Every structure is written in C-alpha cells, then in structure tokens.
Amino acid sequence: xxxxxxxxxxxxxxxxxxxxxxxxxxxxxxxxxxxxxxxxxxxxxxxxxxxxxxxxxxxxxxxxxxxxxxxxxxxxxxxxxxxxxxxxxxxxxxxxxxxxxxxxxxxxxxxxxxxxxxxxxxxxxxxxxxxxxxxxxxxxxxxxxxx
Amino acid sequence: xxxxxxxxxxxxxxxxxxxxxxxxxxxxxxxxxxxxxxxxxxxxxxxxxxxxxxxxxxxxxxxxxxxxxxxxxxxxxxxxxxxxxxxxxxxxxxxxxxxxxxxxxxxxxxxxxxxxxxxxxxxxxxxx
Numbered sequence: 325x326x327x328x329x330x331x332x333x334x335x336x337x338x339x340x341x342x343x344x345x346x347x348x349x350x351x352x353x354x355x356x357x358x359x360x361x362x363x364x365x366x367x368x369x370x371x372x373x374x375x376x377x378x379x380x381x382x383x384x385x386x387x388x389x390x391x392x393x394x395x396x397x398x399x400x401x402x403x404x405x406x407x408x409x410x411x412x413x414x415x416x417x418x419x420x421x422x423x424x425x426x427x428x429x430x431x432x433x434x435x436x437x438x439x440x441x442x443x444x445x446x447x448x449x450x451x452x453x454x455x456x457x458x459x460x461x462x463x464x465x466x467x468x469x470x471x
Numbered sequence: 472x473x474x475x476x477x478x479x480x481x482x483x484x485x486x487x488x489x490x491x492x493x494x495x496x497x498x499x500x501x502x503x504x505x506x507x508x509x510x511x512x513x514x515x516x517x518x519x520x521x522x523x524x525x526x527x528x529x530x531x532x533x534x535x536x537x538x539x540x541x542x543x544x545x546x547x548x549x550x551x552x553x554x555x556x557x558x559x560x561x562x563x564x565x566x567x568x569x570x571x572x573x574x575x576x577x578x579x580x581x582x583x584x585x586x587x588x589x590x591x592x593x594x595x596x597x598x599x
Contacts, residue, residue, distance in 0.1 A: 344580035345488070394484060395491050409484045416482075416529075417579050422559020424578070434529055436481070444597040 330426075330451040334464050337421035338455065339366040342462075345417065346389040354454035357445070358382045358461040360387030363408065364440040365415040365427065369423060375468035378440065379411075385460025406409060412437040428442055472503030474594060475519075479512045479538065480505075480556070489525060489556065489586075496587035499553040499596075509538025516548055523594055524553045525577075528568070539571040552593045556581070 342348040363386040366378030390410035391399040415437040423432045446465035454463040480486045498593045506512035512532040528535035541581040542548045554575035555568045
C-alpha cells in the first residue's frame with residue numbers, strides 16, 4: 325500500500341535535486357504520467373529497507389536537463405548516450421536524497437542505475453508521483469521489498 | 472599556483488559536472504585529473520601527484536570504501552586528503568567514511584560554493 329509520507333519524500337527529494345543540479349523547477353502535480361515518448365531509469369537499493377526507485381522523463385525534459393547539467397551550449401550537441409547517462413545520474417541522486425530522508429541512521433547501497441525500455445514503469449504497490457516541470461514532465465516510483 | 476585535483480567517479484557526466492562546478496566556484500584549480508574507479512585512481516596516483524582527491528562511494532571494480540582503505544595502507548598515498556562526494560547523507564555513512572580516513576564529505580546535490588568551501592577547509596586555504 326503506497327504511503328502518503330513516501331509521496332511527500334519523493335516530492336521534496338526531486339525538488340532538492342532538480343533545482344540544485346538541473347536548474348529545473350517543479351510547476352505542480354500531474355494526474356497521470358505523460359503520454360509523449362519518455363526516457364526512464366531505475367535503481368535497486370539495499371539497506372533497511374531495500375527496494376527499487378525509478379523515474380521516467382518526457383524526452384524534451386531529459387534533453388533539456390542533460391544540457392543544464394552538463395553545461396552544454398546547445399542541447400542538440402548532446403548524444404543519446406550522454407542524455408541517458410544524465411538520466412541515470414539523476415536517478416541515483418534522487419534515490420539517494422529519498423533514502424537519506426527514509427533511513428537516517430543506517431547506511432544504504434544504491435546499485436548502478438540502468439536505463440529502462442519505453443513502456444516499463446512502476447511495480448504493483450509502488451508509490452508513484454508525477455510532476456509537471458518547467459521543461460516537461462517527470463514520473464517517479466518507489467517501492468520497498470516486503471520484509 | 473593552483474591545486475591539482477583528482478576526481479574519482481564512474482559516471483563521466485558526474486566527473487564533468489564536478490570539474491565544471493569547481494571551475495565556476497572560483498576555486499584555485501591548476502589541474503584536474505579523472506579516474507573511473509578506485510583502482511584506476513591508484514594507478515594514476517603512482518604516476519601523477521595531486522593535492523586533493525574527490526571520490527564517489529558506489530563504483531564498480533574498487534568502490535570508495537575500498538579506495539580509502541587502500542590509500543590508508545599505502546605510505547606514499549596516505550597523506551593525500553580525500554573528500555567524499557555522495558548521495559548518501561546518513562550520519563552512519565558519513566561517520567564510516569571519516570573513520571576510513573576521509574577528511575571531508577559533500578552530499579549530492581550540492582551548490583558550487585559548498586563544494587569550494589569544503590575543498591578549501593580541507594586544504595587549509597585562508598582568505599585574507
């Protein structure tokens with residue numbers, strides 16, 4: 325059962341990471357994930373508790389944020405590989421920010437994030453949060469392994 | 472005369488961002504070297520001298536914990552200050568890395584000023 329507190333943590337972690345490292349603002353809540361093409365990544369984490377965090381970005385948002393992150397003069401200069409790498413790094417950072425709020429005393433390990441094929445999304449029972457950004461849309465999902 | 476910095480991170484994007492942030496922050500940078508993991512960094516450090524190392528924790532081949540332990544066990548490398556840059560902001564992890572010999576810790580995400588401040592604190596840079 326998704327926890328309201330997890331949804332709040334997802335929001336504050338995304339806000340912290342996107343504003344600081346990707347120069348992107350959250351405009352508000354979205355009712356549903358975007359229907360346009362998306363780029364996604366996920367990472368499993370191990371600690372107390374263990375689980376999975378993932379995100380999907382609209383293609384435009386992924387490219388714009390990769391440009392901001394890498395300081396590219398022109399977004400079109402970026403290769404698909406660079407954009408994918410930045411999406412994985414964003415996944416790592418938001419996941420770390422989430423877990424630092426969830427687990428304040430015990431250490432955790434985040435496995436290296438991997439890009440996900442289009443269409444793959446949240447697992448059943450995951451907490452899902454979709455947000456409108458000033459350059460597109462972001463959907464995040466968080467699930468914890470059952471003890 | 473600036474400082475020579477080694478960035479150890481498996482993500483080329485993150486290495487590039489850290490390098491850019493250091494430059495933007497106004498830190499006195501002479502040279503910036505890069506390695507993809509701890510073992511790469513150890514090899515590089517046998518050939519090149521640096522003043523400070525910035526390292527990630529989660530990396531393939533040799534992670535940040537193993538890298539710190541390896542440096543501490545090596546007389547020629549043990550004196551180089553290491554600052555950890557990680558997404559893990561838990562007190563447990565920070566204590567663990569400091570116990571392994573890290574001299575500083577910066578949590579991702581970070582502002583350029585906070586990275587510069589930590590680098591200068593560890594290097595003992597004083598501003599008149």
